[in-house]
Amino acid sequence: MKKINCAVIGMGVGERHASFYQKFKKTNLCKIYETNKDKVRKLKKKFPEAEFVKSEQEIYKDKTIQLVSIASYDNFHCNQIIQCIKNNKYIFVEKPLCLNINELKKIKKYYEKFNSKISCNLILRGSPQFKKIYNLNLQKKLGKIFYLEGDYNYGRLRKITKGWRGKIPFYSVTCGGGVHMVDLMTWILNELPVQIKAEANRIVTKNTKFKFNDFSVAILKFKSGKIAKISSNFGCKIPHHHTLKIFGTKGTIFHEINGSNFYTSRSKKISPNFFNLKFENKNKNNILKSFVLNLIGKGKNLITFQEVVNSMLICLGIEKSFKTNKNIKIDFRKLKIS
Numbered sequence: 001m002k003k004i005n006c007a008v009i010g011m012g013v014g015e016r017h018a019s020f021y022q023k024f025k026k027t028n029l030c031k032i033y034e035t036n037k038d039k040v041r042k043l044k045k046k047f048p049e050a051e052f053v054k055s056e057q058e059i060y061k062d063k064t065i066q067l068v069s070i071a072s073y074d075n076f077h078c079n080q081i082i083q084c085i086k087n088n089k090y091i092f093v094e095k096p097l098c099l100n101i102n103e104l105k106k107i108k109k110y111y112e113k114f115n116s117k118i119s120c121n122l123i124l125r126g127s128p129q130f131k132k133i134y135n136l137n138l139q140k141k142l143g144k145i146f147y148l149e150g151d152y153n154y155g156r157l158r159k160i161t162k163g164w165r166g167k168i169p170f171y172s173v174t175c176g177g178g179v180h181m182v183d184l185m186t187w188i189l190n191e192l193p194v195q196i197k198a199e200a201n202r203i204v205t206k207n208t209k210f211k212f213n214d215f216s217v218a219i220l221k222f223k224s225g226k227i228a229k230i231s232s233n234f235g236c237k238i239p240h241h242h243t244l245k246i247f248g249t250k251g252t253i254f255h256e257i258n259g260s261n262f263y264t265s266r267s268k269k270i271s272p273n274f275f276n277l278k279f280e281n282k283n284k285n286n287i288l289k290s291f292v293l294n295l296i297g298k299g300k301n302l303i304t305f306q307e308v309v310n311s312m313l314i315c316l317g318i319e320k321s322f323k324t325n326k327n328i329k330i331d332f333r334k335l336k337i338s
């Protein structure tokens with residue numbers, strides 16, 4: 001089987017995609033588009049086989065390029081995705097897929113028209129720790145789940161007060177961070193919420209140039225009766241981490257900054273089972289690797305386009321709820337948030 005020819009747009013976290021394409025036996029790293037010229041100068045040594053192009057059009061118009069990683073700022077994703085679709089490229093995009101419901105509808109329309117293939121780097125699903133938690137649920141070790149909590153604790157305040165996230169026309173901490181927790185929870189539960197109610201604030205960044213909410217919290221209700229709480233906490237004073245708590249009839253998981261405790265008893269005398277599987281750099285390409293292998297007919301794409309759309313809709317539903325102070329319902333098929 002011939003190798004897939006790849007290109008990368010944006011070389012922050014995109015550098016990880018480029019390294020993967022350069023090393024992986026099924027891919028060639030052919031072209032890179034990065035707008036920061038100083039960065040380009042430094043990166044040329046690291047990626048000697050790639051051509052650093054002067055415009056993104058040089059990627060779209062190159063018929064030999066089959067797969068494009070989009071890792072630019074969030075506000076460029078929608079247009080770049082559509083350009084890629086129109087030029088018959090496969091797309092691996094960094095989260096968030098896009099900024100708002102209109103962009104989401106546009107992407108879906110082109111995706112269907114061109115029968116495209118898109119996945120998104122919702123990276124936590126590739127983490128051994130969360131895979132183990134997912135499997136505990138699959139093996140019915142938790143019993144019937146009735147409540148979950150997920151917190152995306154960013155701990156990188158400077159990135160929103162000083163970096164591009166505070167400068168683009170719109171930045172959502174829910175779509176940009178909380179989306180990871182939304183994806184994890186809907187994956188573990190294999191169920192979508194029927195109702196969302198959310199609140200948000202901007203206390204931590206009040207006297208900074210960041211003009212959007214830096215904290216949001218939402219309650220999600222599911223048809224089965226389960227309830228979940230999801231927060232996107234960008235102002236927290238704690239190192240970057242995610243917490244995930246799952247309460248089931250047979251057991252409880254508390255995944256926190258130092259690892260997970262799995263409790264199967266109400267007694268204080270019985271210690272929980274502790275596990276902390278490292279999320280090594282090599283695992284951080286698990287989602288991308290599954291997408292590439294799926295493109296060549298080997299294995300399952302870990303995150304489908306529909307799943308990416310579902311997570312975006314939930315995040316946009318959370319945004320709409322705190323903006324309108326209303327309970328929100330989502331039609332996942334028609335892409336309606338009301």
Ligand SMILES: NC(=O)c1ccc[n+]([C@@H]2O[C@H](COP(=O)([O-])OP(=O)(O)OC[C@H]3O[C@@H](n4cnc5c(N)ncnc54)[C@H](O)[C@@H]3O)[C@@H](O)[C@H]2O)c1
Nearest residue numbers: 010011012013033034035036071072073074076094095121
């Ligand atoms: N999956 C994850 O866990 C994860 C982690 C970090 C960032 N991200 C996402 O990746 C994207 C980039 O974030 P980052 O942290 O790497 O930012 P970054 O600032 O570190 O890097 C972004 C790079 O892209 C370049 N760039 C921006 N717009 C461009 C464009 N239109 N064309 C070409 N180059 C462009 C910038 O010059 C910069 O070098 C964002 O959408 C972000 O949400 C995802």
